[in-house]
Amino acid sequence: MARFQMIAVLFLSVFLLMNTVVCDEEKFTGEGDGSIRIVTVEEAENREQKSKDGDFLVIKYTAEYTDTGEQFDKSDSKSDPFYFKLGDGQVLSGWEKGLRGMCVGDKRDVYLTGNELSSDKPTAAVTPDKERGEVVYHFELIKILEKPPTPNLFKKMDFDGDNQISKTEMKAFFSAQGLGGLKEDESLDSAVENIFDFQDKDKDGTISFEEFPGQKHDEL
Numbered sequence: 768m769a770r771f772q773m774i775a776v777l778f779l780s781v782f783l784l785m786n787t788v789v790c791d792e793e794k795f796t797g798e799g800d801g802s803i804r805i806v807t808v809e810e811a812e813n814r815e816q817k818s819k820d821g822d823f824l825v826i827k828y829t830a831e832y833t834d835t836g837e838q839f840d841k842s843d844s845k846s847d848p849f850y851f852k853l854g855d856g857q858v859l860s861g862w863e864k865g866l867r868g869m870c871v872g873d874k875r876d877v878y879l880t881g882n883e884l885s886s887d888k889p890t891a892a893v894t895p896d897k898e899r900g901e902v903v904y905h906f907e908l909i910k911i912l913e914k915p916p917t918p919n920l921f922k923k924m925d926f927d928g929d930n931q932i933s934k935t936e937m938k939a940f941f942s943a944q945g946l947g948g949l950k951e952d953e954s955l956d957s958a959v960e961n962i963f964d965f966q967d968k969d970k971d972g973t974i975s976f977e978e979f980p981g982q983k984h985d986e987l
């Protein structure tokens with residue numbers, strides 16, 4: 768009797784130990800309705816700040832269907848670093864759950880099916896075909912911000928990258944923006960002339976990095 772109990776306890780211990788090892792390797796930390804599975808791939812050493820609702824998360828990701836491995840989306844295909852506000856319904860439901868409690872530098876694989884692949888609002892991410900079954904997102908958290916990042920306007924306007932903004936470049940930029948922020952009675956040409964009157968201090972016909980008064984450093 769005693770020996771049987773000892774063997775049973777021993778067997779149970781080994782079983783639990785094996786289970787612990789598996790959990791340490793795969794770290795299933797999310798469950799939900801069964802259609803979300805989170806696997807920790809890499810954990811950053813600094814674990815002071817964890818992502819929470821209301822944070823702006825700058826992320827990198829690639830996404831594929833698990834059956835064929837076909838990639839259907841990635842953050843690199845977007846022009847700027849990809850960011851969104853967590854908890855605001857701007858991303859797929861599975862992202863909201865899968866990207867909480869993450870530290871900068873963490874990498875996670877998030878497996879999603881069904882309703883976890885839909886969102887309340889339009890999203891910049893590609894919505895996968897639910898009928899094709901499970902998809903996996905390979906996420907890396909790059910930065911946590913309290914407010915949306917300010918775009919580097921100088922870099923956006925300096926199309927040829929020569930560290931000068933020409934009038935042509937500024938016009939192209941404003942045209943692409945739909946003239947946002949300019950007075951309605953101003954033509955594009957005269958608006959740009961007015962800006963150059965102020966900003967082109969040495970009057971060489973271009974606005975240099977030093978002359979440019981707007982946002983000119985990357986926040987991301």
Ligand SMILES: [Ca+2]
Binds near residue numbers: 930
């Ligand atoms: Ca330029």
Ligand SMILES: [Ca+2]
Binds near residue numbers: 966969971973974
């Ligand atoms: Ca100048």
